[in-house]
Amino acid sequence: MTMDMDEMLTKIKDRQWALADIDWDAPGVETISEDFKPRLKAFMADLCWIENVGARGFAAMAKKAPTPMIAEIYRYFHAEEQRHANAELALMKRWGMLEGDEIPEPSVNIRMAIEWLDTYADDMPLSVLGTVIPMLEVALDGALLKFLLEEVHDPVCHQVFEKINNDESRHIAVDFEVLDMIGHARARKLAIDFVSNLASPGLIVGALMYVPLLNRMRNNIVEMGLQPEKLYAAMSRFERLGRRGEFTHRVPLFQVLRVHSQMVVNSEHPYHLLANSMVKLSEYYPRALFRPIPTWFKELTYEPVSTGVKKGMNAA
Amino acid sequence: MSAKVCTTLVIGAGFTGLGTAIKLREAGIEDLVILERADRVGGTWRDATYPGAACDIPSQLYSFSFAKNPGWSRTYSPSAEIQAHITELAERFDLVNDIRFNTEVTTMRFDRREARWEVSAGRRTFYARTVVVASGPLSDASLPKIRGIDDFGGARIHSARWDNDYDFAGKSVAVIGTGASAVQIIPELVKVAGSVKVFQRTPGWVLPRVDLATPEAVKQVFERIPVVQQAARTALFVAHEAAATGLVWNTPVTSLIQQAGKLHLRMRVKDRWLRRQLTPDFRAGCKRMLMSSDYLPALQAENCKLITWPIATITADGLRTSDGLEHHVDAIVFATGYDVHLDGPPYRISGLDGQVLGEEWAGHPQAYKSASAHGYPNLFFTCGPNSGPGHNSLLVYVQGQIDYAVAGIRTIVEQDLRWLDVKKDVQDAYNASIQRRLRSTTWMSGCSSWYLTADGFNASMYPGFATQYLRQMQDFRIRDYEVASNAAARLWNIPRDVAAV
Numbered sequence: 001m002t003m004d005m006d007e008m009l010t011k012i013k014d015r016q017w018a019l020a021d022i023d024w025d026a027p028g029v030e031t032i033s034e035d036f037k038p039r040l041k042a043f044m045a046d047l048c049w050i051e052n053v054g055a056r057g058f059a060a061m062a063k064k065a066p067t068p069m070i071a072e073i074y075r076y077f078h079a080e081e082q083r084h085a086n087a088e089l090a091l092m093k094r095w096g097m098l099e100g101d102e103i104p105e106p107s108v109n110i111r112m113a114i115e116w117l118d119t120y121a122d123d124m125p126l127s128v129l130g131t132v133i134p135m136l137e138v139a140l141d142g143a144l145l146k147f148l149l150e151e152v153h154d155p156v157c158h159q160v161f162e163k164i165n166n167d168e169s170r171h172i173a174v175d176f177e178v179l180d181m182i183g184h185a186r187a188r189k190l191a192i193d194f195v196s197n198l199a200s201p202g203l204i205v206g207a208l209m210y211v212p213l214l215n216r217m218r219n220n221i222v223e224m225g226l227q228p229e230k231l232y233a234a235m236s237r238f239e240r241l242g243r244r245g246e247f248t249h250r251v252p253l254f255q256v257l258r259v260h261s262q263m264v265v266n267s268e269h270p271y272h273l274l275a276n277s278m279v280k281l282s283e284y285y286p287r288a289l290f291r292p293i294p295t296w297f298k299e300l301t302y303e304p305v306s307t308g309v310k311k312g313m314n315a316a
Numbered sequence: 317m318s319a320k321v322c323t324t325l326v327i328g329a330g331f332t333g334l335g336t337a338i339k340l341r342e343a344g345i346e347d348l349v350i351l352e353r354a355d356r357v358g359g360t361w362r363d364a365t366y367p368g369a370a371c372d373i374p375s376q377l378y379s380f381s382f383a384k385n386p387g388w389s390r391t392y393s394p395s396a397e398i399q400a401h402i403t404e405l406a407e408r409f410d411l412v413n414d415i416r417f418n419t420e421v422t423t424m425r426f427d428r429r430e431a432r433w434e435v436s437a438g439r440r441t442f443y444a445r446t447v448v449v450a451s452g453p454l455s456d457a458s459l460p461k462i463r464g465i466d467d468f469g470g471a472r473i474h475s476a477r478w479d480n481d482y483d484f485a486g487k488s489v490a491v492i493g494t495g496a497s498a499v500q501i502i503p504e505l506v507k508v509a510g511s512v513k514v515f516q517r518t519p520g521w522v523l524p525r526v527d528l529a530t531p532e533a534v535k536q537v538f539e540r541i542p543v544v545q546q547a548a549r550t551a552l553f554v555a556h557e558a559a560a561t562g563l564v565w566n567t568p569v570t571s572l573i574q575q576a577g578k579l580h581l582r583m584r585v586k587d588r589w590l591r592r593q594l595t596p597d598f599r600a601g602c603k604r605m606l607m608s609s610d611y612l613p614a615l616q617a618e619n620c621k622l623i624t625w626p627i628a629t630i631t632a633d634g635l636r637t638s639d640g641l642e643h644h645v646d647a648i649v650f651a652t653g654y655d656v657h658l659d660g661p662p663y664r665i666s667g668l669d670g671q672v673l674g675e676e677w678a679g680h681p682q683a684y685k686s687a688s689a690h691g692y693p694n695l696f697f698t699c700g701p702n703s704g705p706g707h708n709s710l711l712v713y714v715q716g717q718i719d720y721a722v723a724g725i726r727t728i729v730e731q732d733l734r735w736l737d738v739k740k741d742v743q744d745a746y747n748a749s750i751q752r753r754l755r756s757t758t759w760m761s762g763c764s765s766w767y768l769t770a771d772g773f774n775a776s777m778y779p780g781f782a783t784q785y786l787r788q789m790q791d792f793r794i795r796d797y798e799v800a801s802n803a804a805a806r807l808w809n810i811p812r813d814v815a816a817v
Binding site for chain 2: 013016017019020063075076080082118122294296299304307308309
């Protein structure tokens with residue numbers, strides 16, 4: 001059944017929430033043990049930056065949206081991903097993980113993703129963005145959030161992630177609807193689109209960024225005690241949701257990501273030798289080669305209320 | 317005692333209404349009344365008192381050719397100076413006594429039997445053989461429909477109804493909107509307010525505005541040698557006409573204009589992300605071009621910030637954006653433009669057979685040459701359907717509309733007509749041609765703008781050069797109209813309400 005995007009936009013507008021809706025001083029901080037904090041901090045930092053990266057992805061998608069209504073929806077999704085990142089930062093602040101105005105450092109793989117997004121995302125066709133973003137949302141967001149809710153018993157955290165999950169379910173619903181729309185194009189167009197993008201530096205660099213990013217997250221969460229099966233279940237959800245669409249299977253990149261996710265899911269697959277080497281290699285990537293962090297990356301804040309104008313890091 | 321019936325009733329004492337009265341007088345029609353809802357002349361310019369308010373078309377062109385002002389102080393004069401010029405026009409042409417101030421039209425009805433318009437304004441009723449609607453497309457403004465707007469506890473100020481008593485010094489201010497008014501207000505607010513947050517939904521194309529003070533010597537020359545001023549006006553007219561090739565029609569010139577806009581952005585904004593936020597994703601001309609040299613620097617001032625997140629709701633203390641933040645502010649400035657009356661004037665007009673214009677025009681307003689609507693005889697519109705320019709001075713177009721109305725009214729008076737009513741087939745053919753020509757314009761290139769109705773119908777813009785528009789307006793053809801003659805009625809003793817030829 002085709003989704004009524006008009007109705008969806010109204011629903012999105014009706015369900016807006018703000019950091020100010022949450023009592024950040026409510027009891028529950030004590031549920032986080034001191035020895036768990038450092039690991040949780042690293043996890044939350046990654047999660048928060050992934051939301052921010054997702055936000056930038058939606059900003060690029062808004063420019064490619066097939067209809068003005070979907071463009072408007074993506075405009076909201078862009079903001080909502082930012083809201084999630086802000087809320088996650090606010091949780092870190094609540095848990096005493098941020099000193100003063102500290103904003104956690106993004107990992108090298110996140111920096112690579114930022115750089116890729118800033119350089120290539122706006123020029124990527126919808127067929128690429130519209131396939132990769134759902135994968136990131138389903139796999140990373142889905143698995144990470146599930147893990148968090150199992151490991152952390154702070155009621156405020158649960159309250160926040162209930163709101164985030166509700167937003168995400170709308171994101172995923174629209175993502176797969178659009179993916180299905182993409183698949184509705186003529187096979188010849190899909191093929192030309194795919195082949196021409198396959199050879200583009202954007203997609204090649206994107207793959208080089210994506211493979212270690214995914215494996216780093218996988219390794220991190222395994223280290224933290226998450227059963228990798230949780231991540232695998234989340235990744236297989238990508239395939240399952242994609243199969244529900246009438247035309248999604250016709251999108252070549254969907255098939256590539258689907259096969260790739262099967263390789264990621266299989267821990268015995270030789271793919272991991274390559275991917276983990278890339279993770280290690282990326283550690284040696286000279287930081288000096290990174291361009292200055294773009295200003296959109298500096299917009300994150302844990303402050304629910306903004307008064308006046310502050311510029312730069314932690315600005316609101 | 318029978319009610320007094322004037323020859324012409326003009327609704328509105330703004331630039332257009334006064335210009336109409338001047339030209340009617342010049343044509344020998346002295347018996348006219350001007351109705352004005354406010355207590356002063358000036359229309360839009362009387363009401364546009366926000367800081368930085370100025371015209372965005374050079375003043376030499378943003379004035380009537382038959383009532384020039386050699387003393388414009390700048391290339392783009394501020395609103396107070398334009399208002400002073402309009403007031404001076406009313407005095408110079410001795411129009412003040414013909415204006416009924418504080419008189420707001422509520423309904424208009426064509427009395428078929430008496431062949432006259434009956435215009436109600438409060439408790440008063442005016443009768444006129446002919447009516448010119450000069451109440452303007454940009455005369456009303458209302459607050460936008462944003463959730464929670466009534467909950468805000470601070471000051472709510474609309475650009476079109478500026479509160480000059482509010483002191484912005486040191487205050488936290490939110491500005492909603494980034495259109496033509498906003499780009500003028502923001503640089504001024506940034507100078508005095510403590511902080512200014514600009515909430516943008518869609519960025520527009522911004523081109524620099526070269527706004528120079530007019531040297532005293534130039535004013536003197538314009539004053540003493542009018543032909544020089546006319547030459548300057550003509551040069552500006554031709555330059556703006558050339559811009560039509562890119563702003564009216566969607567052509568490679570449009571791409572060149574976009575490149576100029578991008579270059580301007582690149583030169584003024586160093587930050588890539590801010591540039592991205594400010595880069596429009598529609599063809600130049602599709603929405604009104606923004607002319608400003610100080611808007612982009614103002615956005616980057618230390619106390620100013622551009623926010624592109626959607627506004628989720630307005631609260632008692634400020635605004636919530638969809639990124640989850642609440643912005644506390646002392647005042648919200650709504651630079652959200654005017655209620656453009658695409659469905660016709662905001663008062664009820666009923667025509668020859670009792671039909672209502674607002675109902676007929678709902679969604680798809682149509683008129684002949686933007687001036688006459690079938691079924692509404694002896695009624696002439698200014699700024700009517702498909703009369704707007706995207707590249708030239710509105711007043712140039714208005715002058716054409718005035719000439720057309722005057723020609724029509726003269727015809728009615730000189731030929732002693734009961735009424736002139738444009739033929740339906742003529743009006744339909746004209747509009748079919750206009751809609752066909754509109755297809756290749758920038759306005760129909762895919763953006764949503766106030767030029768279009770909710771379903772994307774363009775009832776506001778004229779698809780052509782100003783020269784073309786003026787040529788059609790100078791050509792009043794009585795054969796395009798159904799005519800009812802007093803002489804015929806008398807000669808054949810036909811009942812007055814059926815004397816149509």
